[in-house]
Structures are given as C-alpha cells and as structure tokens.
Amino acid sequence: MGYAYTPGLIIAENTIVRKVRGLPLKGQVLVGIGQRVRAEEVVAEAKLPGDVRPVNVASELGIVPEELPGVLLKNEGDPVAKDEPFARTRGLFGLFKSECRAPIEGTIESVSAVTGQVIIRARPKLLRKLAYVAGTIVDVREGVSATVEAPATLVQGIFGLAGEAVGALELAVESPDAVLDADRISPEHAGKVIVGGSLVTADAIKAAVAHGVRGIVSGGLNDADVRATLGYELGVAITGEESLGVTVIITEGFGKIGMARATFELLRKHSGRLASVNGTTQIRAGVIRPEIIIPLDDVPQTQVRGDQGGGVLEVGTRLRAIREPYFGRLGRCVAVPAELETLATEARVRVLEVEFDDGERAILPRANVELIKA
Amino acid sequence: MPDGDNIHTILATDCGSTTTKAILIEKKDGEYRLITRGEAPTTVEAPAEDVTRGVINAVGEVEDLTGREFIKNDAICCPRAGDVGCDAYVGTSSAGGGLQMMVAGAAKKMTAESAERAALGAGAIVMDALAADDRRLPHERIERIRSKRPDMILLSGGTDGGTKTHPVAMAQIVAAAEARPRFGAGFKLPVIYAGNAEVQDEIKRILGEKAALYVTENIRPQLETENLGPARGKIHDLFLEHVMAQAPGYGKLMRWTTVPLMPTPAAVGLIMQLIAEQEGIQVVGVDIGGATTDVFSVLRSERDEPAGATVFNRTVSANLGMSYSIFNVVAEAGFENVMRWVPLELDERDIRNRIRNKMIRPTTIPQTLEELMIEQALCREALRLAFVQHKAMAVGLKGVQQQRTIADIFTQAATGRTLVDMLGLDMIVGSGGVLSHAPRRSQAALMMVDGFQPEGFTELAVDSIFMMPQLGVLSTVNKRAALDVFHKDCLIRLGWCIAPRGTGKEGRACMRVEVRTDSGVESHELVVGELKRVPLEPETSATVTATPAKGFDVGAGPRQTVSREVAGGVIGLVLDARGRPFAPPQEPAPRLHKLAEWNAALDAYPAV
Numbered sequence: 001m002g003y004a005y006t007p008g009l010i011i012a013e014n015t016i017v018r019k020v021r022g023l024p025l026k027g028q029v030l031v032g033i034g035q036r037v038r039a040e041e042v043v044a045e046a047k048l049p050g051d052v053r054p055v056n057v058a059s060e061l062g063i064v065p066e067e068l069p070g071v072l073l074k075n076e077g078d079p080v081a082k083d084e085p086f087a088r089t090r091g092l093f094g095l096f097k098s099e100c101r102a103p104i105e106g107t108i109e110s111v112s113a114v115t116g117q118v119i120i121r122a123r124p125k126l127l128r129k130l131a132y133v134a135g136t137i138v139d140v141r142e143g144v145s146a147t148v149e150a151p152a153t154l155v156q157g158i159f160g161l162a163g164e165a166v167g168a169l170e171l172a173v174e175s176p177d178a179v180l181d182a183d184r185i186s187p188e189h190a191g192k193v194i195v196g197g198s199l200v201t202a203d204a205i206k207a208a209v210a211h212g213v214r215g216i217v218s219g220g221l222n223d224a225d226v227r228a229t230l231g232y233e234l235g236v237a238i239t240g241e242e243s244l245g246v247t248v249i250i251t252e253g254f255g256k257i258g259m260a261r262a263t264f265e266l267l268r269k270h271s272g273r274l275a276s277v278n279g280t281t282q283i284r285a286g287v288i289r290p291e292i293i294i295p296l297d298d299v300p301q302t303q304v305r306g307d308q309g310g311g312v313l314e315v316g317t318r319l320r321a322i323r324e325p326y327f328g329r330l331g332r333c334v335a336v337p338a339e340l341e342t343l344a345t346e347a348r349v350r351v352l353e354v355e356f357d358d359g360e361r362a363i364l365p366r367a368n369v370e371l372i373k374a
Numbered sequence: 375m376p377d378g379d380n381i382h383t384i385l386a387t388d389c390g391s392t393t394t395k396a397i398l399i400e401k402k403d404g405e406y407r408l409i410t411r412g413e414a415p416t417t418v419e420a421p422a423e424d425v426t427r428g429v430i431n432a433v434g435e436v437e438d439l440t441g442r443e444f445i446k447n448d449a450i451c452c453p454r455a456g457d458v459g460c461d462a463y464v465g466t467s468s469a470g471g472g473l474q475m476m477v478a479g480a481a482k483k484m485t486a487e488s489a490e491r492a493a494l495g496a497g498a499i500v501m502d503a504l505a506a507d508d509r510r511l512p513h514e515r516i517e518r519i520r521s522k523r524p525d526m527i528l529l530s531g532g533t534d535g536g537t538k539t540h541p542v543a544m545a546q547i548v549a550a551a552e553a554r555p556r557f558g559a560g561f562k563l564p565v566i567y568a569g570n571a572e573v574q575d576e577i578k579r580i581l582g583e584k585a586a587l588y589v590t591e592n593i594r595p596q597l598e599t600e601n602l603g604p605a606r607g608k609i610h611d612l613f614l615e616h617v618m619a620q621a622p623g624y625g626k627l628m629r630w631t632t633v634p635l636m637p638t639p640a641a642v643g644l645i646m647q648l649i650a651e652q653e654g655i656q657v658v659g660v661d662i663g664g665a666t667t668d669v670f671s672v673l674r675s676e677r678d679e680p681a682g683a684t685v686f687n688r689t690v691s692a693n694l695g696m697s698y699s700i701f702n703v704v705a706e707a708g709f710e711n712v713m714r715w716v717p718l719e720l721d722e723r724d725i726r727n728r729i730r731n732k733m734i735r736p737t738t739i740p741q742t743l744e745e746l747m748i749e750q751a752l753c754r755e756a757l758r759l760a761f762v763q764h765k766a767m768a769v770g771l772k773g774v775q776q777q778r779t780i781a782d783i784f785t786q787a788a789t790g791r792t793l794v795d796m797l798g799l800d801m802i803v804g805s806g807g808v809l810s811h812a813p814r815r816s817q818a819a820l821m822m823v824d825g826f827q828p829e830g831f832t833e834l835a836v837d838s839i840f841m842m843p844q845l846g847v848l849s850t851v852n853k854r855a856a857l858d859v860f861h862k863d864c865l866i867r868l869g870w871c872i873a874p875r876g877t878g879k880e881g882r883a884c885m886r887v888e889v890r891t892d893s894g895v896e897s898h899e900l901v902v903g904e905l906k907r908v909p910l911e912p913e914t915s916a917t918v919t920a921t922p923a924k925g926f927d928v929g930a931g932p933r934q935t936v937s938r939e940v941a942g943g944v945i946g947l948v949l950d951a952r953g954r955p956f957a958p959p960q961e962p963a964p965r966l967h968k969l970a971e972w973n974a975a976l977d978a979y980p981a982v
Contacts, residue, residue, distance in 0.1 A: 025552075052550040054512040065539070109550070114542045114576055119550055158734050223701075223726035235705030236693050237733055254730035283698055283734060287418075323738040324728060324745055345746040346813035346980060349739065368738045 009156045009289065011263055017152040017293050018138070021129050022145035024048075029146045033138065037131040039166040039276050039295075043146045044129040050122030053104050057087050058116025061098045065116030072118075074108045080120060081105050087118070132164050133276045134295045150295040153270060155263055157217070157249040160279025160290025161229070163240045165247040167193040167214035169267060169275040169294065176264035179256070180218055182207040189213045193247075193275045193292070195267045199256040200248065202228040209245035215277040217267065217292055219252040219259035240280030240288075247279040249290040257328040260320075260372065270294045313352060313366065321354070323368040330372070331356035381852050383460040385436070385444060385452070386844030387429050388638060389416050389467040389627075392664035392697045392736050393807070394428035397841050398436050398444075398460075399848070399859055406855040408863035411839050412436040415737050417623075424623035425467070426630075450630045462851055465631045466843040467624070468638035468663065473613040474692075476524040478504040478548070480531035480540035485569065488594045489530040491687065491767065492568070492602040496609035496640070499666070499692040504547070506531070506540045512547060519551035526563065526612055527553075527585075528605060529577070532570030534595045541569040545580045552584065562586040564612050568593045568605040588612070613637065633851055639668045641846030642805065643688050645860065646670045648849060650684065652857070655800035658764075658826070660757060661842065662806035664697035664736055666690050667756050669764035673793040685793065687768040691760040696808050697736030700752060701729055707755035714958045715751035715824065717969035718744060743979060746813070750821055753808045757825025765792045796829040796954075797875060797929045803865070805837035815944045816907075816976040819868045829875045829954050830929035831918070831938050834868040834945070869910060869943030872918065873950035874926035878902040883923040884951035890917040900951035903968070905975045908949060910942035918947065948976065 027046025037043060058065045074086040080102040091097035106122040135150030172184050172194040180196025182203040193215035194208070200218035202225035208216055227233055230242060251259055275294045282288040313319070317333045335353035341363060342348050349365045356362070384399040384406075394416045398409040412435025417428035426449075433444050443458040444451060451459030475498040479486030482505035490503045501522045504515050519527070527548055531541030545567070553563050565585040567577045574589055581587045591604040614634060628635055639661065646659045650672035659670040668690050675685040693702040704712055709722065725748060732738060732749075740746040804810070804822050812818040818836045828834075841864050849856035874885050880903040887898045889908055900906060910916055919937040920928045929936045940947070952972075959965045973979055 049552055051513060052516055054546065054550070110546065110580075112542060112546060112576075112580075114573070115539045115546065117543065117546065119546060121550075222723060223730045224723050226730075233705040235702030236699060237701070253734060254727040255724075283736075322735045323731070323741060325742055327728075327731065344742050345740055347739065347746075347811070365739050365741055368741060370735075 009158065010154055011156070011260075011266070012154045013266060014296065015152065015154050016149060017133060017135075017154055017295075018147055018149045019131075019133050020139075020145050020147045021131060023127070023129060023143075026143045027127070029140050029142060029144070031137045031140070031146050033140055035137045037135065037137060037148060039131055039134045039274065041131050042128045043131045043137070043148065046127050046129075047124035048127050050106060050124050051104075052109065052119050052121050053106075054117050054119045055100060055103065056116060057100050057118050060100050061087065061089050063089065063116070066113050068111060068113050068116050068118070072111065076108050076111055078108050079106070080108055086120075130164070132166070132278075133293050134274060134297070150293075150297065152296055153266060153292075153294040155217075155251070155266065155292040157251045157279075157281075157290035157292070158253055159221075159237065159239075159283075160247065160249040160281045161226070161239050162242045162244045162247040162279045164276070164278045164280075165193070165214040166274060166276050167191050169193050169195065169271055169273055169292075171195045171268055171271055173197040176219060176259040176261055180204050180216070185211055185213065187211050193217065193277055195264070195271075196259075197264070198258045200250075201225060205229050205244070205246060205248060213246050215247040215249070215275070215279075215292075217249045217251065217277070219250065220255050220257040221248065221250045222256075223254050237281055237283045239282075240278070242279075247277050249277060249279050249292065252328065253322070255327070262372075267292070313369070313371065318372050319354065319369040320372050321364060321368060322370050323365075326354075326356070326362060326364060326368075329356050333369075334361065336366075381461045381855065383454065383462075384848060384852070384855060385433065385450060385460040385463045386841075386848055387432060387463075387465045388641075388841075388843040389418075389425050389428060389465070390638065390663055391468060391666075391695070392416060394425075394432045395840060395844070396429070396432035396436050397839075397844050398440065399855060401855070405862070406852075406858040408841070408859050410436055410439045411841070412439060418621060424626070425621065426623045426626050429465075429627060449626075452630065452632060462632045462848075463630060464633055464844065464847045464851055465627065466636045466638045466641040466847050467627075468666070473498040473609070473637070474501050474522075474525050475499070475528060475609070476502050476504065476519060476522060477528045478530065478544040479569070480506050480537055480544075482508050484597070485530045485532070485594050487767075488600050488602065489528050489568070489605075491600070492530075492593050492605040493528055493609060494688050494690060494767070496606040496613070496637075498609060498613070499690050501692075504544065506543060512543075515547050516551045519548065519553045523553065524563075526609070527565045528609065529565055529567045530569040530593050530605075532573070532592075533597055534571045534592050536570055538570060538573045538576075541567075542573055542576050542580070545577045549580050549584045564588065566590060566605060566608050566612070568608075571595075610637075610640070633847070636843075636847045636850075638663075638843045639666075639670075639688060639690060641843040642668060643670050643686065643846070644849055645842050645846040645856065646803070647672055647686050648853075648857065649801075649803070649860070649865075653801075656684075656798055657801045657803060658761075658794070658799055659803040659842075660760065660805065660809075660822075660826075662753060662756055662760075662804075662808055663695050664807075665695040665699050666692050667694040667760040667806075669760050671764065671768050671794060673768060673795075674798075675793070685768075687764070687793070689760070689764040689767045691756070691763050694756040694760050696749065696753065696756070696806070697732060699733075700736075701733045703752050703756045703759070704729060706759055712748075712751050712755050714960075714965060715754050715969070716747050717966055717973060718747065719962065719966070720744070720748075747979070749808060750812070750817060753821050754825045757821065758827075761826055765794045768793045796827070796832075797927070798830070799828060799832055801833040801835060802826055802828060803835045803837065803842075805840055805842045807840060810837050810840040814978060815866065815868055816978045819871075819945045819948060820972070820976055820978050823871050823873075823948060823950060827873075827954055827956065828871050829873055830927075831920075831936065831940070832871045832873075833940070834871055834943070834948070836866050836868060838864055838866045867912065867941065867943040869945040869947055870918070870940045871948045871950055872920050872928065873948075873952075873954060874920070874922040874928040875954045876922070876926035876932075877953040877956070878923075878925055884926060884953075885923060885928060885949075886921045887947075887949050888919040889947065890919070891915075898949060900949055902951055902953060904949075904951045905972045906949040906951075907945065907976050908947040910940070910946035912942050912944060914942040916940055916942070916947075945976070 414431030
C-alpha cells in the first residue's frame with residue numbers, strides 16, 4: 001500500500017457550490033438572504049478611492065513647507081474643481097502673486113507642513129460585484145460580502161487564463177481526443193462556453209475572441225500557444241487578470257492530451273445549461289484552481305456526491321502517468337513493491353508497476369502518477 | 375523540554391513549498407547523529423489544506439523506517455511519553471508562499487537598500503523597493519503598492535537628525551495607497567517605521583489610523599551604521615503572527631514545536647553563519663527550492679581587510695525554483711540559455727510543454743536521463759541568475775566617507791561595490807532537492823561550478839539530504855547537536871575547484887597544476903576549454919600548486935603561483951580551465967561536443 005499525490009482536482013457531478021462575493025473595501029450589499037440571483041446580477045458594490053495626485057505646492061510656489069498652511073485657499077476635506085486655484089501667495093505688495101491650480105477634480109485629502117505637499121484625491125470609482133453563479137443568497141455580511149449557493153456540477157481545471165465569464169455550455173468537438181482548431185468555431189458559438197477535446201490551438205482562441213465566445217474548456221494547450229495568445233512569456237503561474245476576451249481552462253496539462261472521458265461526458269451531459277467559468281490560477285501559496293460551475297437548480301438534491309483526488313495507491317487503482325516518458329497514459333496499478341528501485345537516472349525511489357490500457361507494462365516512480373476515478 | 379545534554383531524541387521538520395521533510399537525530403556515545411529521514415508531499419493545498427498532515431506523513435515514514443513511535447493522537451508526541459515521542463521537536467517552513475514585503479526609503483542606494491537588506495535577512499521576499507530618488511512619480515508608487523498587495527511594508531528614511539521630508543513623503547504615499555493585505559477587507563496593512571526618529575510623531579499622525587503601524591529603531595541611525603536587528607525582529611514577529619498563522623494548519627503546528635517555527639531561509643542563514651564563524655572562512659550558500667532560490671553569503675565587510683569583520687547577506691530570488699517557479703527560470707534566463715547546458719538535441723515545443731507540466735505538477739521527478747539533464751540545466755540558470763541578484767545586494771555601505779590619503783583618492787573605488795570577490799571566496803555550499811538528491815555527486819559539483827563560476831581555490835560542498843533548515847533551527851535549542859550532525863552527517867565535502875580568472879583562445883595554455891600527496895606528485899597542464907577531475911579521497915589531503923599562464927589569475931595576481939593545502943572529497947579536485955567567465959559554445963555541434971567532453975571529465979552521467 002502506498003500514497004500517491006494528486007493535485008486535488010475536484011470533479012463533482014452533484015455538489016453544493018458556495019461562492020463568497022466579497023468587496024475589497026467596505027461598501028454596500030444589495031441583496032438579502034433567501035434572494036434568488038442570476039449569475040450576471042450585481043450583488044454588492046463599493047466606491048473605490050479615486051486616484052491621488054500629490055502636488056508639491058511649496059516647490060511650485062517657491063515657499064518653505066512650514067508656510068504652506070498660510071497660503072491655502074482650501075482646507076482638508078474641501079472639494080476642488082480641475083484648474084481651480086487652491087493655494088496662493090500674497091506676493092509683493094499685492095503684486096507678483098503665485099498660485100497653484102488643481103490638476104484634477106477631487107477633494108483636498110491631506111496637507112503637510114513638513115513636506116510642503118498637498119494630496120488631492122479624485123472622485124471615487126464604483127466597483128460592482130456580480131453573483132457569478134446563479135443561485136440563492138445564503139449569507140450576507142453587511143457592507144462586506146454576500147454568499148451565493150447553488151447545487152451544481154463542479155469541474156476544476158489544472159490551469160487557466162483570464163477571469164470570470166458566464167455562458168451556455170456547448171460541445172464544439174465530438175470526442176475527448178479531438179483537436180479544437182479555428183475551423184470548429186463559428187458565430188453560433190457567440191456568448192457560449194465551448195468544450196474542446198485534447199488541444200485548443202492559438203488560432204482557435206483567436207477565432208473564439210472574434211466570435212464573442214465567453215469561455216473555452218480543453219484537455220490541453222501548447223505552451224507556444226500560451227505565448228502567442230498572451231504576447232509575452234508567462235513566467236509564474238498566477239493568472240486571472242489577462243484581458244484576452246475569452247476565458248481558457250485546460251483540464252489535463254500542457255501538450256495534446258485527451259480530456260478525461262469522465263469529464264468530457266459530464267460536460268456533454270450538461271450541454272445547453274448555463275456555465276460559470278473562471279480561469280484564475282494560482283498554483284501555490286493559497287492554491288486557486290480554474291473552474292467550471294454548472295448550476296443544477298432543477299435536479300433534486302438527494303445527496304451530495306463528489307470526487308476530490310488523492311487516496312491510496314494499491315493494486316487495481318486506476319491512474320494516469322503525469323510525467324514523461326508516459327505522460328497522459330491511463331492504466332491500472334498491478335504492483336506496489338516495498339523496495340526502492342533504481343531508475344535510468346540512477347536515482348533510487350519508490351515505484352509502482354502499471355499496466356496501461358493497451359496492455360503495456362512499465363515501472364514508474366510513485367510520484368509520477370495521479371489517481372483517477374475508474 | 376529537557377535541557378542541554380539531557381536532550382537525546384530530536385525530531386525536526388521542514389515544510390517546503392513542495393515537500394515536507396522530517397529528520398530524526400539521536401545522541402549516541404556522547405555525540406549527536408542523524409538516524410533517518412522521511413518525506414511526504416506538503417499539504418498546504420487541497421484536499422488536505424492542513425500543513426500538519428504532510429508533517430504527520432513525513433514523520434510516519436520515519437516511524438516506518440525505525441520501527442518506533444513518534445505520533446500520538448494524530449500529533450507529534452513531545453516531550454516523550456515512555457517510548458513514544460521525542461525530547462525536542464523543531465520546525466521550519468517556507469510553505470504558504472513566505473512573507474512578501476515592500477520597502478521604502480529616502481535614497482535608493484542608501485536607506486532603501488538597507489531596508490531591503492533588513493527585509494531579506496528577516497526571511498522576506500521583497501516585491502519592490504520604493505525610494506524618493508527612484509524616478510517614479512508619486513502616483514506610480516501608489517499604484518505599485520496597490521497592485522502588489524504586500525503582506526507588510528517597511529518604511530525607512532533619514533538618519534536620526536537627518537532628512538525629515540523624505541520619510542514623511544513616503545508615509546503619505548503609503549497612506550494614500552490605502553493598501554489592503556492579502557487576507558481581506560477587515561485587516562489593516564502592517565507598516566513598520568524604522569527611519570528618522572525625529573519624525574515618528576508625524577508618521578503616527580499620517581499612518582496611525584490607516585495602517586497597523588509599528589515603530590522601531592532606525593535601520594540607518596548614521597550613514598556609517600546599519601542597525602537592522604530591531605526591524606528584522608519586528609518583521610519576523612509580524613510574519614509569524616500575520617502570515618504563517620493564516621496558512622492552513624500552522625496554528626496547530628506552532629503549538630507542537632518546542633521553539634517557535636522559523637522561516638526556512640532564516641534557519642539556513644543561521645547554519646551558514648555558524649560554519650563561517652567556526653572555520654573562519656568566506657562562504658556562499660544556496661538553497662534552491664521549488665519556488666524560490668535563496669543565496670546566503672558570509673563575507674568580509676571590507677574587501678581589502680583580510681582579518682576584518684564579516685557581514686551576513688541573504689537574497690531571495692522569489693521566482694526562481696525547480697517546481698512552482700520552474701517556468702519562470704525559462705522566462706528570465708531565456709530558453710536558449712537553459713538549453714545550452716543540455717547535451718542533446720531536443721524539440722523546443724515539446725520541452726516547453728514538459729517544463730510547464732512540471733510547473734503544474736510540481737512533485738513529479740525525472741524518470742529518464744533526458745528529463746534529468748533538462749532539470750539540471752534549469753538549475754544552472756536558476757543558480758546563475760540568483761547569484762547575479764545576490765552580488766548586486768551584497769555591497770559595502772553606500773554614502774560612507776572612507777578615510778583615505780590623497781594618493782588613495784585617485785584610485786578610490788566607490789563604496790557600493792559588491793563584497794563578493796570570487797577569488798577570495800573559500801567555500802560554496804549547495805542545498806535543495808536538485809543538488810542534494812542529484813543521483814551522482816559529480817552532477818551537483820558541475821551544476822554549482824557552471825552556475826556560480828567560482829574562481830581561484832574554492833571548496834565545494836552539498837547538504838547531503840537537505841537538512842540545513844532543520845539544523846539551523848535546532849542550533850537555537852542545542853548548538854552542539856546541530857553542529858555534530860552538520861559535520862558528520864549533513865555536509866558532504868565534494869572537493870575543490872581550481873579555476874583561474876581570465877579568458878583565452880581555445881587550446882591555449884591556461885594553467886599548470888601540481889598535486890603533491892603522500893603517494894607522490896602529479897602534474898597537470900591544462901589548456902583553455904579543458905575541464906579535468908583529479909581524484910582525491912575524503913580523509914586525505916594534498917598540497918596543490920597552481921601556476922596560471924599569461925592572462926590568467928588564480929588568486930595572487932596575474933601569472934602568480936598559488937599553493938594551498940586542500941582536503942579531499944567525494945569528487946576530489948576539479949581543474950577548470952574553461953575561463954572566467956565562460957559559456958558553452960553557441961553553435962550546436964561544438965556545443966554538444968564540449969558538453970559531452972566536460973560531462974565525461976567528471977563522469978557526470980551514465981553512458982547512453
């Protein structure tokens with residue numbers, strides 16, 4: 001018996017999804033407990049502090065900082081219009097006065113007689129938080145957040161690009177091994193979340209953006225196409241802020257890798273339903289996985305079922321190889337030897353013996369497999 | 375906890391970003407020795423979301439290997455209860471991403487840089503260093519603070535009695551940014567003020583309501599003095615309280631340990647300083663982990679002072695590592711620079727996908743030789759880049775007037791010059807999975823030589839199974855135990871690299887090396903481009919005399935002979951005439967030929 005690490009990806013056909021829709025600073029929650037909300041409904045909003053513009057008044061007026069309070073025409077907290085004078089020297093016998101005009105419209109935020117600076121803050125911007133998932137509000141923290149809950153299918157991906165999007169789910173390929181290229185995307189896919197198979201190409205992503213597709217879910221993606229799509233080399237896997245025009249989620253890994261059949265069939269089953277997707281990924285320090293959420297309001301909730309990776313590796317366990325030279329191949333465990341084995345690298349590690357689906361047998365490090373649902 | 379000599383059984387764990395390691399140390403026949411080691415994947419993430427699970431799994435492996443019990447009621451049993459448990463349990467961690475800070479000072483090359491050193495020495499990743507003279511507009515600095523979302527900010531500026539406007543201006547910027555820490559809307563951002571004491575009241579007025587403000591001693595009370603201790607201590611305390619306590623399972627783990635958990639880099643820094651102090655040497659150490667590469671140095675504070683005081687420096691290259699950050703090594707170094715170390719012709723698209731897959735499945739290991747070579751090539755570039763960053767940070771104090779004669783003025787070099795003098799460096803110590811677990815020690819030696827490019831006579835060593843963090847924190851509880859295990863079980867002395875500084879045409883004479891042992895004398899003539907290994911077993915020693923050819927310097931000046939007594943090691947002597955600096959040839963055919971030659975010289979890989 002042994003342990004095999006998996007990334008803990010959730011593939012849950014029928015679970016309760018709860019999303020806390022929080023504001024980054026105190027604002028207003030617009031919904032109440034028990035209220036039904038649509039995915040694109042505003043549930044909370046807040047005023048983000050406007051941009052600030054420090055003005056070095058002392059320098060502009062040619063005075064020492066300590067003189068600043070004496071030349072001000074406005075006090076802290078006063079509004080000021082763009083180009084309105086807010087500080088003025090007395091000049092010489094009433095002549096040769098100098099003045100400072102506000103570079104932006106806003107409010108006098110602070111005045112410092114030490115630095116000689118005045119800080120003007122622009123009008124606040126309104127931040128609107130959407131529900132993201134269609135469901136019911138189950139919790140409200142006044143001014144801070146609203147929690148929306150829905151019975152749903154939840155599929156987590158392994159990597160994604162861009163943030164939240166909502167659209168009807170539709171398969172754009174016929175099998176989990178098919179490649180999603182630009183030819184398979186048409187104007188009919190506008191506003192939808194489309195499902196590919198083993199690979200989505202850069203051209204397909206471009207076509208999706210052109211046709212107004214909201215999201216793409218695929219088994220794999222080439223790194224070269226990530227670079228082509230973003231226009232730069234993505235170093236660290238912290239994503240979600242990209243302005244791509246479409247959310248992209250891969251479920252298996254980089255390269256051409258057939259989507260897990262169970263995942264593909266689950267998405268096929270829910271074709272036509274509204275899906276909420278988010279490509280945001282952070283692979284460490286508070287892991288965030290990209291996700292596809294399909295609310296199931298009309299499905300009776302007799303029980304919550306889910307499958308969240310991890311588990312015991314033993315003879316008979318279904319698994320997938322997640323490293324070369326067997327990357328992506330599926331099989332089952334046929335032996336779990338206790339002794340360390342020497343690899344071709346000469347490293348001595350714990351291994352298992354796997355029989356792949358095509359009958360081939362191989363020895364793999366235990367670290368290089370992940371357990372999958374049979 | 376029993377004290378001093380009454381500590382017999384010690385458990386120590388380190389929770390890395392990828393793997394959690396547990397070691398068991400016991401006192402036998404009056405000395406402390408490593409008994410065994412266990413490891414398991416770190417469980418900060420789903421499904422466990424509790425770092426103690428990984429700790430229990432790693433200690434569970436120790437139990438399997440020893441047949442003894444250390445876990446009781448799903449927790450580490452400490453102190454011992456009969457035959458179960460240990461006398462002391464200590465731990466370190468870098469999981470959870472570590473502490474991410476921004477620093478601000480008056481002058482980029484003075485107080486801002488001191489602030490950066492304070493933060494790095496406390497175990498933090500410095501996301502940005504703002505300064506009044508950094509050429510950014512005020513609103514750009516504000517936007518930077520907002521977008522980076524640091525865990526805390528260290529504000530400095532002005533010596534005591536010096537400039538007031540700059541630290542106050544920086545405080546206004548921080549106040550205007552209204553930054554929120556990583557943990558949500560309810561918390562105030564911790565800000566530590568360690569600048570001109572004369573404006574503390576003004577700083578409190580500006581930031582008192584807007585931040586969780588802590589005031590401590592000035593990190594640069596006078597230009598000639600750095601006082602980093604109080605700020606470092608405050609950062610460390612806040613780190614434990616605000617960051618580590620928030621990561622899943624850490625509250626529980628902190629209750630299990632005998633002494634407070636230490637950030638891994640702080641612990642490694644401790645043990646590095648101990649070695650340097652014990653042996654009276656200048657040492658550079660590296661810990662290359664999954665997410666970050668930490669470089670440590672203990673160097674003389676004045677380059678030209680042979681018996682001068684030493685200064686400890688540490689840098690964290692936050693986004694260079696072998697799993698989570700592995701693709702960022704490609705992004706920063708460039709794909710060609712990585713592949714130039716791989717002695718094979720491989721398809722770029724395929725390799726890029728493989729590296730990305732390692733990034734998203736970080737606990738996998740290379741199964742084929744090809745995969746191993748790619749990872750070790752990445753390691754070389756991560757070491758190289760991290761060391762470049764470290765050399766830029768490890769500098770003498772700037773802004774300091776030096777006492778010189780009139781004659782000296784015309785040759786005076788500005789302070790701010792790196793303290794890392796490669797010819798004067800005595801030892802490089804490597805730590806981290808890719809170095810410690812390299813299947814052949816010669817691979818570790820070659821990665822370190824290629825990555826750091828040591829000059830002159832430099833001893834090479836590795837942490838045998840990556841236990842320096844645990845020994846560092848253990849040294850705070852029982853220094854003797856830590857040093858016993860360090861010398862006997864931890865440090866593997868690989869040998870010495872003798873490499874002259876200078877470059878020349880391939881095939882030209884580079885240096886002559888004479889190796890005198892009890893068995894006789896061997897002489898070696900090396901030409902430019904050549905790498906050679908001369909075995910010299912551990913527990914033996916030799917007198918090595920190196921005479922560089924024209925254009926080369928092996929430590930005593932151009933063409934000057936250097937003779938030194940050196941100890942043997944697992945590899946022996948690495949005579950490196952490839953030049954300093956050097957790089958593999960750019961053209962594929964000569965590159966592959968040279969890499970094969972160098973690998974064969976050190977017997978780095980099995981024949982394929």
